[in-house]
Amino acid sequence: MYITDILKGREINFSFELFPPKTAFNKSGMKIQQHLSRIFDTVDNLSQFDPAFISVTYSPMNETKTTSIPIAAIIKERFDIETVAHITCINTEREDLRKIFDVLKFFHIDNILALRGDRQYDDTEKILNHASDIVEEIKNHREDFSIGVAGYPEGHPECLNVEGKKNLELDMDYFVYKTEKGADFAITQLFLDNDYYFRFVEKARKKGVEIPIIPGIMPVVNRNNLKTIKKLTGATIPPDLEKRINENIEDDQEIFEIGIEHAVKQVKDLIDKAPCIHFYTMDRWQPTERIIKEVTG
Numbered sequence: 064m065y066i067t068d069i070l071k072g073r074e075i076n077f078s079f080e081l082f083p084p085k086t087a088f089n090k091s092g093m094k095i096q097q098h099l100s101r102i103f104d105t106v107d108n109l110s111q112f113d114p115a116f117i118s119v120t121y122s123p124m125n126e127t128k129t130t131s132i133p134i135a136a137i138i139k140e141r142f143d144i145e146t147v148a149h150i151t152c153i154n155t156e157r158e159d160l161r162k163i164f165d166v167l168k169f170f171h172i173d174n175i176l177a178l179r180g181d182r183q184y185d186d187t188e189k190i191l192n193h194a195s196d197i198v199e200e201i202k203n204h205r206e207d208f209s210i211g212v213a214g215y216p217e218g219h220p221e222c223l224n225v226e227g228k229k230n231l232e233l234d235m236d237y238f239v240y241k242t243e244k245g246a247d248f249a250i251t252q253l254f255l256d257n258d259y260y261f262r263f264v265e266k267a268r269k270k271g272v273e274i275p276i277i278p279g280i281m282p283v284v285n286r287n288n289l290k291t292i293k294k295l296t297g298a299t300i301p302p303d304l305e306k307r308i309n310e311n312i313e314d315d316q317e318i319f320e321i322g323i324e325h326a327v328k329q330v331k332d333l334i335d336k337a338p339c340i341h342f343y344t345m346d347r348w349q350p351t352e353r354i355i356k357e358v359t360g
Contacts, residue, residue: 064145065209066174067247069115070275076115076339077355078277081105081138082346083119083130095130101346102134106142108348112355115339118147118176118250132163136170147174147211152191157200160191164205175201176211176250177241195237198244212246214238214267214276216259220297235263239270248274250341253281253292255325256301257332278333281343282350283308283322285315301325323350327357334358 070076084098106117117138121131135146148167152160167175177197191197198210215222215238218229222237238249254260260278267276283289289308292298304325311317330340342351 064173065247066116066145066147066211067209067275069145070248070338073115075334075359077112078114078116078118078339078341079105079109079351080118080120080279080341080343081134083121083134085122085130098346099134103137103141105344105346105348106138106144109344109351110142110144111352114144116145116147116174118149118341121149121151121178132166132170132172135172139170139172145174146172147176148172149176149178150197151178152194152197153179155191157191160197160200161204164201164208168207173207174209174211176213177201177246178213195241195244198241198246202245209247210245211248211250212238212241214249214251214263216251216254216263216278217298235266235270238267239272242272242274246274248277248338250277251279252296252298253279253343254298255283255292255304255329256299257329259299260333261336275338277339277341278337279341279343280326280329280333280354281345282326282354284319284347284350285322286312286318288322288345289318319350323353323357326350326354330354330358 081102083102084095119131119135119138132148135148138144139146150160150163175197177194179192179194191200194212198212201208201210215234218231218234219237222230222234224230242249251260251263264276281292283292283304286308289300293300304321307321308318311321333340342354344351
């Protein structure tokens with residue numbers, strides 16, 4: 064079932080993102096079996112909230128290439144929850160991409176999140192370099208997928224002007240281009256200040272974008288989590304949130320409580336204004352369960 068159809072007629076929608084185990088290396092030292100157990104435990108515990116869908120990330124660089132789609136298929140079959148398979152185009156040849164489409168359909172997966180992935184340009188016609196290329200490839204060769212794309216409320220980290228600052232106007236043009244190519248829905252990069260999401264949606268609507276734009280939420284649950292958010296996404300940390308965390312930097316439990324409190328405020332502000340709330344779970348169900356129960360309880 065397509066995501067756009069699922070979102071219709073439901074008052075409150077939640078969705079969750081999972082990160083499959085890497086096969087090439089695992090910095091955490093966690094065995095694949097342990098990681099799989101944690102993933103399915105997360106799905107089992109969060110299924111109580113009747114998720115609109117669960118998305119499963121993907122890396123073609125021999126990290127999650129062999130685990131992502133099977134996990135998405137198992138979740139759909141075992142838990143009867145619609146899944147969204149992430150597909151990145153960097154380091155993926157066109158012919159390989161078409162084979163991936165066939166595999167997805169074999170497992171009855173109807174939804175794809177089209178992403179660029181880590182930059183690795185190749186001038187040959189075999190390699191695709193942009194998420195819009197995947198959208199176009201699907202539209203040219205298949206008619207049986209619903210296509211999602213990413214949105215960046217604070218701008219893509221690599222979309223910069225000549226002064227080295229984020230070029231929000233150009234980044235919005237890229238987003239609009241992906242929708243013009245045929246994207247059906249969008250999920251945003253995480254943000255910690257809702258104003259960025261609301262401004263992003265407002266600008267997109269003024270540009271004629273009508274697809275659902277789903278906000279992505281990930282709570283700050285520990286000091287390392289905060290560092291990761293800053294490094295990988297460049298998301299702005301609200302001054303009051305950063306101040307409170309810094310004041311309790313040695314108290315992991317207090318940081319957890321501060322992060323949950325902030326995320327609850329975010330979700331309460333978004334829940335009646337967004338088509339769905341998408342949680343980046345990091346394969347941990349407890350923070351997300353806590354947030355949803357405080358919001359809906």
